[in-house]
Amino acid sequence: MTHVVVERSFPMPQSDEDLAAAEDRLAPCSELRGVVWKRSVVSLDRRHMICEYEAPDAETVREVQREAGAAFDHIWSGEIISG
Template sequence: MAYVVVERSFSSPQSDDDLARVEDRLAPCSGMHGVVWKRSVVSVDRRHMICEYEAPDAETVRQVQREAGASFDFIWSGEIIE
């Protein structure tokens, strides 16, 4: 499994409800494609976000995002440095 990061930006601050609606759309698609959400970090101004996933590869995460209608800026694979 690859470690995949999704970077998002929003034109206006996102509420918890806004973010939950996106997650509700993503969950079924993620499950069908073997994409597992690990965690998300939202900026203090709530206009930027990164989401971390374990997935077969970055292209699978792109496919899930597109199928769910979730906007994103960048999606890339990486490795965790501890």
């Protein structure tokens, strides 16, 4: 599995309900394609977000995001550096 990061920007601050609705749209597609959500970090102004996934590859995460209608700025694979 590959560690994949999704960067998002929103024109308006996102409420908890907005974020939960997006997750509800992503969950079925993610499950079908073997994409596992690990964690998300939202900015204090709630207009930027980074989501981390374990997935077969970055392209699979892109496909899930597109199928669910979830907007994203960048999606990239990386490795975790632990200190």
